[in-house]
Amino acid sequence: MPSIDSYTISDGTVTGMLDPAGLANQNGHTVELHEVWKSFDGSESVLSGVTVGFAENAITTVLGPSGTGKSVLLKHIVGLLEPDAGTVSVFGQNIWDVSKQERYELRKRFGVLFQDGALFGSMNLYDNVAFPLRKHTDKRESEIRKIVMAHLKEVGLEQATDKAPNELSGGMRKRAGYARALVLRPDVVLFDEPDSGLDPVRTKLLCQLISEMHREHGGTYIVITHDIASAHTLSDYIGLLWRGKLVHYGKAEGAFASEDPFVRQFLSGDAAGPLGMD
Numbered sequence: 001m002p003s004i005d006s007y008t009i010s011d012g013t014v015t016g017m018l019d020p021a022g023l024a025n026q027n028g029h030t031v032e033l034h035e036v037w038k039s040f041d042g043s044e045s046v047l048s049g050v051t052v053g054f055a056e057n058a059i060t061t062v063l064g065p066s067g068t069g070k071s072v073l074l075k076h077i078v079g080l081l082e083p084d085a086g087t088v089s090v091f092g093q094n095i096w097d098v099s100k101q102e103r104y105e106l107r108k109r110f111g112v113l114f115q116d117g118a119l120f121g122s123m124n125l126y127d128n129v130a131f132p133l134r135k136h137t138d139k140r141e142s143e144i145r146k147i148v149m150a151h152l153k154e155v156g157l158e159q160a161t162d163k164a165p166n167e168l169s170g171g172m173r174k175r176a177g178y179a180r181a182l183v184l185r186p187d188v189v190l191f192d193e194p195d196s197g198l199d200p201v202r203t204k205l206l207c208q209l210i211s212e213m214h215r216e217h218g219g220t221y222i223v224i225t226h227d228i229a230s231a232h233t234l235s236d237y238i239g240l241l242w243r244g245k246l247v248h249y250g251k252a253e254g255a256f257a258s259e260d261p262f263v264r265q266f267l268s269g270d271a272a273g274p275l276g277m278d
């Protein structure tokens with residue numbers, strides 16, 4: 001199969017892609033979605049046939065306007081939502097074709113950074129980051145300590161081990177959530193709007209940290225955001241989700257240089273163009 005760098009769907013026309021399913025089936029990606037459909041309570045579809053194979057060992061940013069289904073997409077990838085139709089495969093397995101226990105085991109290979117870091121309020125920072133190691137491994141406390149402190153150091157929080165989550169700033173909570181997401185050495189890391197609630201400087205610093213740590217640790221990173229500046233800093237690949245469809249997927253340089261009016265409007269944030277309020 002020829003290599004496919006990117007595709008764009010504008011006005012129902014697909015450009016730059018020979019086989020709409022090809023991108024997902026190209027190399028047997030770690031995370032693949034094929035024709036995923038989802039609606040809630042019989043209302044209009046939130047996801048309308050999303051097909052994508054996320055680039056391996058790269059950071060893909062999925063951008064899209066508010067309410068377009070980005071978080072719903074992420075919840076499908078991590079197995080928190082089941083598609084009405086279509087398949088979600090991770091590590092080559094359809095996650096809804098396996099037992100609950102197997103799905104649980106697959107999930108352990110994911111790290112997820114939720115919007116607020118999703119820290120346990122009753123535990124200090126150290127115990128929050130140690131939690132996945134204590135729950136999912138039989139490592140000794142001395143070994144756990146080494147891993148936790150190494151990760152807290154990487155995110156610049158080694159001095160804050162005793163703090164409770166409510167004593168941390170929003171940026172610190174996100175960095176702590178990121179450290180916790182990495183301690184089990186996940187193959188896939190998912191980020192739900194890592195930039196939400198942060199000022200532009202802290203957003204930039206967090207994005208730089210994510211890029212540096214990705215260079216260090218590798219893995220398939222999928223970042224959900226509507227912040228174009230974050231996408232600029234982070235992305236190797238960009239997906240654009242609009243009206244429940246992934247209307248563009250390709251290398252970041254190509255997306256930012258694209259002449260396609262839809263992609264251009266999206267990435268420049270222009271009010272004028274084919275995208276409307278809906």
Ligand SMILES: Nc1ncnc2c1ncn2[C@@H]1O[C@H](COP(=O)(O)OP(=O)(O)OP(=O)(O)O)[C@@H](O)[C@H]1O
Pocket residue numbers: 040046064065066067068069070071072073226
């Ligand atoms: N559990 C649910 N039940 C019913 N509707 C839902 C549910 N989850 C999401 N939706 C609906 O799906 C649509 C997409 O929501 P989603 O949170 O994925 O948007 P988003 O693109 O992540 O938006 P934002 O950028 O504002 O976070 C919204 O209309 C939302 O109300």
